[in-house]
Amino acid sequence: MIDYDLGKLDRRLLGATARVNATNLFDTHFPTRQSGYCYAGERRQVIGTLSYRW
Incomplete structure (x- = not known):
């Protein structure tokens, strides 16, 4: 899994x-x-997720 805090961009x-999770x-x-x-x-399976926490 790779995730990135989009607040660092703006x-x-x-x-x-934003997250990307991949298997095989x-x-x-x-x-x-x-x-x-x-x-x-x-x-192979790749899933992308966008989430927001307030």
């Missing part, structure tokens, strides 16, 4: 935060085993 944005960034294929069953691993 004082009018105090309380605003290089989209590596791998099997996952659970309870004796085999599944394909999760694919």
Whole structure:
């Protein structure tokens, strides 16, 4: 996860935060085993979030 306080860019944005969270960034294929069953691993996932706290 990477986050950035947008208030550092401009004082009018105090309380605003931008975040990016990524899993399996290089989209590596791998099997996952659970309870004796085999599944394909999760694919690449990237989620961006903007939040504001007042």
